[in-house]
Amino acid sequence: MTASSRTEHDLLGDRDVPTDAYWGVHTLRATENFPITGTPISTYPHLIDALAAVKEAAALANGELGLLEPAKAAVIVAACQEIRGGELHDQFVVDVIQGGAGTSTNMNANEVIANRALELLGHTRGEYRHLHPNEDVNLGQSTNDVYPTAVRIATVFAARGLLDAMAVLQTAFADKAAEFHDVLKMGRTQLQDAVPMTLGQEFSAFAVMLDEDRSRLAEALGLIHEINLGATAIGTGLNAAAGYAEAARRHLADITSLPLVTAPDLVEATQDCGAFVQMSGVLKRIAVKLSKTCNDLRLLSSGPRAGLGEINLPPVQAGSSIMPGKVNPVIPEVVNQVAFEVIGNDITITMAAEGGQLQLNAFEPVILHSLSKSITHLRAACLTLAERCVRGITANTDMLRATVENSIGLVTALNPHIGYTAATDIAKEALATGRGVAELVLERGLLPAGQLTALLRPEVIAGTGPVRT
Incomplete structure (x- = not known):
């Protein structure tokens, strides 16, 4: 051992650990064994906070049951509270993807907490005879109940951030729906002219889709509140004292302010990942619909002169290194890519x-x-889309109105008033000659001018209000 390192011992023998490290030999081996992503678990602060919350709850429960000396329980709790306050996150260094079902993550937490607790007791890091990572910090626990519980808590808090971001985007679309409530345009099915609608209705649909998905996400989160803390290795509770599971759950619920419940069958809960599958399915649903919305925004803004050109996305950067003046829909494009990743x-x-x-x-x-990537990237995508795109969208109102007046789809709205046969003849002639539907209806005397004007009002033709003559 040199002045810059300390010697620690594990199952495989002795290793030198940097003196200033709060982590120990188990963490050291994990960093050597799993050079996979280059992404340490500290990248996900919700996970680190959740691990500290679980360890704090365990110490409180073990202290309450008389299994852990009061002085040890107190310093473990204090160390955990420091971590939950943002301290020592840089000491959580193991790669996020690892073999061992999360054991390296659990041991990283045990070692950091133990060494900080030793300092609080007045000892040096690594003096585990005074307070041990396994025997004290991990008392009554296994990776197999600590890690899944921490993942669930981290997922809940991360998903709450996504829910908030989706609400911001929903509001942005709803505000645009109100702004465009009387802007008439053609609706399309299969990329062909269908029937008239308002741009407000189109944007309102985007807002409603987000509202529906926020409800589905909240439902999926309900399942994540069921934990297996107290199950230890396989769900039998081996090495956990009587009353520990409920005491740990109660303290963890108080620490996190979450309505946590212990799974009714801990053997089942320790092996089942169904709640994560359901959560991921909802995230995929959000991604698919959000990507579809961005496809629509790109299509509606295509051009500006050789595409649909119905709306204008705010220009946020130059679009080409070779084509002067080109501006691309880069914000919807980046959201599309997040969706593909999810x-x-x-x-x-x-x-x-x-x-x-x-x-x-x-x-x-x-x-x-x-899960963490999906949730955090979707959150960022929603906020970026709202702030950098949706709130700055403008409508090409005159062009939209002219498109409606020039579309043969307009005849569908007049069908009940002039009859299917006459409407078909009007459509054929309009398509063949390029003349407007309203012009031909008036020319043939099929409707009085006043009634035709009333029928073509935006609130009538788009189904948003009654006929007024």
């Missing part, structure tokens, strides 16, 4: 959940990584 993450989560064997699923690290 859909891929769903496949990863599906396969990881399916790959579990017997009493434990060893693949929750990749589930955590994939």
Whole structure:
């Protein structure tokens, strides 16, 4: 051992650990064994906070049951509270994807908490005879109940941020719906002219889709509040004292302010990842619909002169290194790409959940990584789309109105008043000659000018209000 390192011992022997590190030998081996993504678990602060909350709850429960000395319980709790306050996150260094069902993550937490607690007791890091990562910090626990519980808590808090971001985007679309409530345009089915509608109705649909998905996400979150803390290795509660599971759950609920419940069957809960599959499915649903919305925004703004050109997205950067004046729909494009990633993450989560064997699923690290990416990237995408795109959208009102007046789809709105046969003849002539539907209706005397004007009012033709003559 040199002045810049300390010697720690584990199952495989002795290793030198940097003196200033709060992590220990188990974490050291994990950093060597899993150079996979280059993404340490500290990238996901919700996970670090959740791990500290679980360890704090365990210390309180063990202290309450007389299993942990009061002085040890107090310093473990204090260390956990410091971590939940943002301290020592840089000491959580193991790669987010790891073998061992999350054991490296659990041991990283045990070692950091133990070494900070030792300092609070007046000892030096690594002096585990005074307070041990396994015997004290991990008392009554297993990776197999600590890690899934922490992942669930982290997922809840991350998803709350996504819910808030979706609400921001929903409001942005709803505001545009109100702004465009009387802007008449042609609706399209299969990219062909269909019937008139308002641009407000189109944007209102975007807002409603988000509102529906926020409800589905909240429902999926309800399942995530069921935890298996107290299950220990496989759900039998081996090495956890009587009353520990309920005491730990109660303290964890108080610490997190979450309505946590202990799973009714801990053996089932320790091996089942169904709640994560359902959560990922909802995230995929959000991604698919959000991507469809962005496809529509890109299509509606295509041009500006050789496309639809119905709306204008706010220009945020030059679009080409070779074509002067070109501006691209880069914000919808980046949201599309986030959606593609989320859909891929769903496949990863599906396969990881399916790959579990017997009493434990060893693949929750990749589930955590994939869920976290999906949630955090969707949150950022929603906020970016709202702030950098939707709020700045403008409508080409005159062009939209002219398109309606020139479209043969307009005749569908007049069908009940002039009859199907006459409407068909009008449509054929308008298509063949390029003349307007309203012009031909008046020319043939099929409707009085006043009635035709009333029927073509936006609130009537788009079904948003009564006929006024």
